[in-house]
Amino acid sequence: MRTRAFWFMTLAILIIMASGCSSRPDSGSTGSGNTETGSGKIGSGKAKTTLSMMVNISDESLTQAYREIVDGFTKENPDISVNLQFDSTGYENTMKVKMAANDLPDIFDTHGWAKLRYGDYLADLRDEPWASQLTDTIRDVVTDKDGKVYALVLTEAKDGLLYNVDMLEQYGIQVPNTFDELIAAGEKIKKESGGKTNPFYMSGIDDSMIGQYLDNFANPLLITAKNNDADALLNGNFDWTHITPLAQSLVDLQKKGLINEDVLTAKRSDLPAAFAAGKVTFALVGPAFMDSVHAIAPDMKIGIMPVPSMVAGDEPTFAGGERNTLAVWKDTKHLDEAKKLLQYFAKPDNMAKLSNVSKNPPGLKDIKTDHELTPYYEKYANIRVFPYFDRVYLPNGMWDVLCKNGTELLAGRMTPEQFSESMKTEVERLSKK
């Protein structure tokens, strides 16, 4: 009996040790890594310096592109290896914990928050050779008033609405320029598809999709028109009832039956399948989702359109900001090596590769790209790009308020007027900090 117990315990300990060892991120040598996430150490076993690098992506083709670039870098610089970690679902929380502990990776992705959230932890990159090449739309997003450059923007966001090109052609609908035209297009599609297609898809469980709607349409309502509220928002004397129509527009979309019926319990992960099946026309997500759609419907044509205007006389616009970035921790012990790696990423071939795989515009000038959305970005090259509303006009911490309040609106647990009141209260609370 004792012998059996002994062997059982020994086996259990061995299993635990084996599983513990296999989960160590830094266990491998050259080219080792986690096959599921693509994370792992890249470089020669003889490298004197190991850079830690964390990136906020999980998309397989994009992680592969990063690995190839890092692999090229370590071959060119055999004395440097890179411990490359990919994550998307837990990235933001992990980084917050790392910031609290003041123990960050040497290089990391700032995913839209280079200045506002990570600013105090980042090295100044203004003297880097690529800094002067940042595009006109992104330069100010990652540069402060003193000229400090916070991050290398590999690809920038130019968000509008991704749409099913074939479906608009099928129903004879022109790309909508105004919000009213967008609603009319949605109603036509809903009616003529016999209710099979709900033009918009949102998720209450992954409520950032609802926040994205409110954030993307806040610019056309409050910022982009000639008479706008930009100064009032920045000066703190904004009349918050002006945001009520934005909340009302979301409620109207639902009342008209233009959003998926299960909006409160649907998951973001179900969007590609619904889109590929022709059950959705417009998607308020980044281009990364296109690969998931093409995995199901390879021939489906997907386009991007700017966000329609909401005020009479205004023009459509894009919402812009950082998408894939790399920044350097100010307290890194390997500042020179980290800058060297960023310079390698900034090479035109590498920038083009990342842009083509992610289908986002590159963050540096004069990079030639060729992907599915390139013709659309060229077509809309003159459309104005405004930074994400929340990054400029709302204090840090308001994103979740947008998401949660939007869900409460759709659940009928909050009126548009209460939405505005809640926004005012939360902005005041967060602005006091």
Added chain:
Amino acid sequence: MKPSVVVTKARPRRTTGMRLAKSPVMLNWMYLPALLLFAVFIYYPFFRGLLISFTDWDGYSQALHYIGIDNYKRMLTDSRVHTVIINTLIYGLGSTLFQNMFGLLYALLLNKHGKAKTFVRVIVYIPAIVSPIIMGYIWYFLLQYNGGAINDIIMAFTGKPVNLLADPKVNVWIIMIVNTYQFLGIAMMIFLSGLQGISKDYYEAAEIDGASPLKRFANITFPLLAPALTTSIILNLIGGLKLFDVIAALTNGGPGYASASLSTMMYQLYFARQDAGLAASLGNLMFLLITVISLTSLYFLRRKELSQ
């Protein structure tokens, strides 16, 4: 006369190591590592959490700015927090009630001899070894609006699916039922071990005296199961009041915070809303709630045990 042989046991030589091991001073040193681990991983975070609850910390910056008891004031006046406290009590108390009720029922049924006894025990216990987040997703797929098996059955009768997880009047109870279903196997096992410790002599004597099965249960089984009941109730209470994973998978606490528990709201406030001060206040409230409910239950259950 045979010569007598006296066999004397040789006294083992006491080594320095053995002497040290038996010394009270040395024994006191032995628990220091455990104490150190407790201090680092339990006491320090607890007191740090208490400190953070008096600040407006965003959860990642280096500076703490003290704001007195503002977070506690907000917590007490925020209607969403009230909803979340009620939800937490439903998850904690409701799960405890049903897990023990059904756990006891299963234990009584499966304590008898029967061919399928072991098989049924395993079936009832299996959900407990599944990760709660996986269990949440399994039930999400069963309950989801489009293509969920339960909704397909509803559609067969009504012709229309029902978004069960979207209605706060329903989804809170669904979460409680899923948690009950998952962990009633543990309650069953605790009761089974308790039942197997009761001597058959009591039942034989009661049968001779003509006691009915109900009377035997009320006067023998239930009182002698009191220690098992105490263990089961306390474990279920703590588990239910801390419920997180199933909620995250089924509703993510939504719509808004309508089905959130103190744990999920605390997580969302800390990481998403960057309101670490309020999150810490909620954490302290949860600690207080669990401590008061558990200790009160323990006090009454122990009294009940002693009076048997």
